[in-house]
Amino acid sequence: MSFPWAKEYTPQNGVMKFFDEKLPLPRFIYNAVGAGYPVPRNLSYFWNFGVLAGFFLVLQIVTGVVLAMHYAANTQVAFATVEHIARDVNWGWLMRYTHANGASFFFVVIYIHIFRGLFYASYKPPREMIWLIGVVIFLLMMATAFMGYVLPWGQMSFWGAQVITGLFEAIPLVGPPLKTWLLGGFAPDNAALNRFFSLHFLLPFVIAGAVILHIWALHIPGSSNPTGVEVKTESDTVPFHPYYTAKDGFGLGVALIVFMTFVFFLPNTLGHPDNYIEANPLSTPAHIVPEWYFYPFYAILRAFTFDFILPAKLWGVLAMFSAILVWFFLPWLDKGPVRSGHYRPLFRKFFWFGLIPVMAVLFYCGGAPAEEPYVMISQIATAYYFLHFLVILPIISSIERPDPLPFSITEAVLGSDKKAVLGENAEPVAT
Amino acid sequence: MASTTGIADTTPDVTEGVEGEDGVRRRDFINIAAVSAAGVGGLAVLLPLVSQMAPSKDVLAESTTELDISSLDVGQSIKAVFRKQPIFVRRLTPAEIEAANAVNTSSLRDPQTLEERTKPGHESVLVVMGVCTHLGCVPLGAQEGENKGEFGGYFCPCHGSHYDTAARIRKGPAPSNLVVPDYEFTSDTTLVIG
Numbered sequence: 001m002s003f004p005w006a007k008e009y010t011p012q013n014g015v016m017k018f019f020d021e022k023l024p025l026p027r028f029i030y031n032a033v034g035a036g037y038p039v040p041r042n043l044s045y046f047w048n049f050g051v052l053a054g055f056f057l058v059l060q061i062v063t064g065v066v067l068a069m070h071y072a073a074n075t076q077v078a079f080a081t082v083e084h085i086a087r088d089v090n091w092g093w094l095m096r097y098t099h100a101n102g103a104s105f106f107f108v109v110i111y112i113h114i115f116r117g118l119f120y121a122s123y124k125p126p127r128e129m130i131w132l133i134g135v136v137i138f139l140l141m142m143a144t145a146f147m148g149y150v151l152p153w154g155q156m157s158f159w160g161a162q163v164i165t166g167l168f169e170a171i172p173l174v175g176p177p178l179k180t181w182l183l184g185g186f187a188p189d190n191a192a193l194n195r196f197f198s199l200h201f202l203l204p205f206v207i208a209g210a211v212i213l214h215i216w217a218l219h220i221p222g223s224s225n226p227t228g229v230e231v232k233t234e235s236d237t238v239p240f241h242p243y244y245t246a247k248d249g250f251g252l253g254v255a256l257i258v259f260m261t262f263v264f265f266l267p268n269t270l271g272h273p274d275n276y277i278e279a280n281p282l283s284t285p286a287h288i289v290p291e292w293y294f295y296p297f298y299a300i301l302r303a304f305t306f307d308f309i310l311p312a313k314l315w316g317v318l319a320m321f322s323a324i325l326v327w328f329f330l331p332w333l334d335k336g337p338v339r340s341g342h343y344r345p346l347f348r349k350f351f352w353f354g355l356i357p358v359m360a361v362l363f364y365c366g367g368a369p370a371e372e373p374y375v376m377i378s379q380i381a382t383a384y385y386f387l388h389f390l391v392i393l394p395i396i397s398s399i400e401r402p403d404p405l406p407f408s409i410t411e412a413v414l415g416s417d418k419k420a421v422l423g424e425n426a427e428p429v430a431t
Numbered sequence: 432m433a434s435t436t437g438i439a440d441t442t443p444d445v446t447e448g449v450e451g452e453d454g455v456r457r458r459d460f461i462n463i464a465a466v467s468a469a470g471v472g473g474l475a476v477l478l479p480l481v482s483q484m485a486p487s488k489d490v491l492a493e494s495t496t497e498l499d500i501s502s503l504d505v506g507q508s509i510k511a512v513f514r515k516q517p518i519f520v521r522r523l524t525p526a527e528i529e530a531a532n533a534v535n536t537s538s539l540r541d542p543q544t545l546e547e548r549t550k551p552g553h554e555s556v557l558v559v560m561g562v563c564t565h566l567g568c569v570p571l572g573a574q575e576g577e578n579k580g581e582f583g584g585y586f587c588p589c590h591g592s593h594y595d596t597a598a599r600i601r602k603g604p605a606p607s608n609l610v611v612p613d614y615e616f617t618s619d620t621t622l623v624i625g
Contacts, residue, residue, distance in 0.1 A: 066483055088487040091479035249465070 003038045005234040038237035039244055040225035042413050048251035049113040056106040061204050063099040073197035075190045078153035079278040097267040103145050104270045105259050107293035119351055121339040126221040128331040133214045135327045137207055144203040147196040149291055154275030159288045161188040170317040187281055227412045228339030229405055236409035287369055295366025296359055297323055302370050303378040326389045336397035346400040350392055358384045495625035508573040513624045517561030519573040531597035541607040545597040548611050558614055559598040563587040565605035
């Protein structure tokens with residue numbers, strides 16, 4: 001589906017005409033990211049991050065396939081093959097650091113993408129399905145990133161695998177045998193390393209499939225926009241190409257400058273030095289932490305230190321998973337009719353002065369040692385995190401009185417939209 | 432985004448497809464420059480992606496092999512490994528040398544004399560890669576009791592190439608003689624290959 005004024009694809013020559021009749025792939029691309037996709041004219045740079053996430057997915061797949069040509073998933077040699085990649089393979093250092101930092105940047109852009117969605121309430125009808133698929137993609141990314149981090153078989157790899165599979169042990173009754181089954185042994189070893197490698201290779205392609213569904217679902221209602229007002233007339237939109245290909249291209253250039261600065265000059269800054277020590281099943285590093293992008297969820301995991309009906313360990317695991325699963329219910333927890341945070345004074349306050357600081361605190365505590373005062377701070381922040389989504393958001397969205405919305409996107413941009421107001425514009429959209 | 436169509440001062444109206452008076456609009460220039468820069472960048476990215484599949488430094492480091500041939504008697508051969516491929520070293524008998532020199536080189540598929548295929552002063556030591564030039568099988572004949580083919584040199588069982596005592600192709604599908612690698616004698620009995 002698209003807006004009635006979307007440009008129709010017309011093949012320019014015989015070859016393209018042949019293609020269009022037999023396999024309309026160019027038409028598909030044209031309607032997806034070409035001139036055939038009308039997009040709100042007022043998108044800010046926050047709308048750049050979906051494209052950036054897509055770029056980093058492709059980058060991770062390309063560099064990952066290259067690394068897999070030189071890596072060996074065997075505990076005897078895995079650590080050495082990573083050094084071999086960095087030292088012997090032509091341009092291997094570039095491939096390795098691009099892949100390692102690419103994972104970090106993938107999460108940077110995905111977090112901005114998610115919090116864009118939270119602030120502008122992009123999850124609201126009619127875009128619930130886009131949001132739900134997005135949360136699935138995020139979960140797949142977490143699994144993929146975790147298993148990828150195990151592959152270099154350093155100390156952090158090994159103990160990360162031990163700890164994360166240990167989460168499953170908390171499940172009543174089936175927990176311990178489940179962990180043994182996941183690892184193919186009693187501790188991370190060759191069997192675990194091999195299956196993690198296999199799945200780490202597979203999951204990005206599953207993510208790519210989910211991304212296609214995500215974009216498909218997006219193209220049914222069309223993109224949201226910073227006002228949250230739906231597209232009404234043709235003057236509210238511009239074709240994706242060339243307007244947003246150019247804008248996203250510029251954003252991509254800026255992102256690449258920042259990214260390559262890390263790859264070239266700070267390649268290990270986002271990693272952990274202990275992962276340059278080969279895995280040793282007999283000695284845990286004094287301070288083990290996950291990769292930085294898991295810090296907030298790791299803080300929630302560690303916030304539960306007391307048994308209450310259920311054991312503390314199970315509470316921690318449940319809370320950590322719930323912290324993401326709660327996002328699945330957002331379209332129904334947020335009851336307000338207005339989407340954009342710009343027109344929701346109360347919602348906006350709780351977003352900037354509630355949720356964002358709490359995420360920052362959780363982020364900090366997740367990287368801090370498991371001792372006071374960080375444990376108590378994590379507990380308070382965790383409580384607020386769930387309070388925000390389960391109590392504050394439903395209440396404020398029910399009681400708040402939103403600011404007046406612009407009549408249309410065009411009015412928000414130009415100050416007036418006479419054509420649409422006076423009914424002189426093209427056919428209105430059926431919503 | 433308010434005025435997506437307003438640009439260069441020289442062009443009064445710049446709706447799509449309308450050209451300025453000089454034929455090139457500022458927007459065209461920016462467009463061409465940006466796409467060219469991205470194109471050059473994209474091509475530069477291909478270099479590491481292609482190059483990473485070439486032999487890595489540790490593989491290249493294996494590219495010389497030292498060989499002691501002091502125990503190699505006349506008429507004997509040894510097999511060694513050079514770049515993960517077999518190499519044959521044979522100390523030819525006077526009869527074999529004579530047989531090799533008796534051939535009219537112009538009648539050969541890959542004309543070469545025995546002299547050209549050995550080092551001066553060591554004409555009896557023939558060093559060749561044990562890799563058939565047809566499709567890469569290891570020819571027989573380096574070990575005692577193996578089939579040496581119709582010309583007393585090497586015989587490739589895969590597709591039936593016969594090499595003579597100077598390891599020159601004489602019969603069968605192989606296009607050229609067994610390759611003589613780069614090597615030198617560092618002493619009378621020591622070879623450095625590669």
